[in-house]
Amino acid sequence: MIDFQIWLVALCARATAVRTLMHAPWVWGGAETIHFIGLSLLFGGIFLFDLRLLGVGNRIPIAEVHRFIPLGLLGFGLALASGVLFVMAEPDQYVYNPAFHFKILFMVLAGLNAGVFYLTSYRRAVAAGAAIDATRLSKLIAVASLSLWLGVVVSGRLLTFYRPWPCGADNPPGVLAWCLPGYDEQGR
Secondary structure, eight states: OHHHHHHHHHHHHTOHHHHHHHTSTTHHHHHHHHHHHHHHHHHHHHHHHHHHHTTTTTTSOHHHHGGGHHHHHHHHHHHHHHHHHHHHHSHHHHHTOHHHHHHHHHHHHHHHHHHHHHHHTHHHHHHHTTSSOOOHHHHHHHHHHHHHHHHHHHHHHHTTTOOOEEOOSSSOOOSSOOEETTOOTTOO
């Protein structure tokens, strides 16, 4: 896995045009703004739907609240696109960052969780309308969704507080590198 991380950092480092663009005045801040707008759309849509599955606003048909999901997907696309730019501009600050590892893990699990919902519970949940409450499985999936997406937000916020450091004899990389392989204490 460490070899993959080193390869990914080297691949992103070759994207010098992206790095130059991202470090131009106002571009990084603009990308962060787009990232925040994307997250707002994502969480607005998904949280409303998950809360409805948990019984909040139970007079509103689940199918009607599900209409917010496309906005959530648009938000995910904006957040993903801007996030990729961040990683390409400063790959070593993300690829070796434990907070980034957790953010990616939570996103993958949230995607799998959504897949489970659509494969097992979606038809029953929207067909029932407002007449009945969501199934126990739907509620469990909604709790997992809320928790995983909150994990994405918290991990993303922690990115700035946990920076990778040079690997050394005292802190060799494990399965995943949480330090900068190949750099000495002077950052060379």
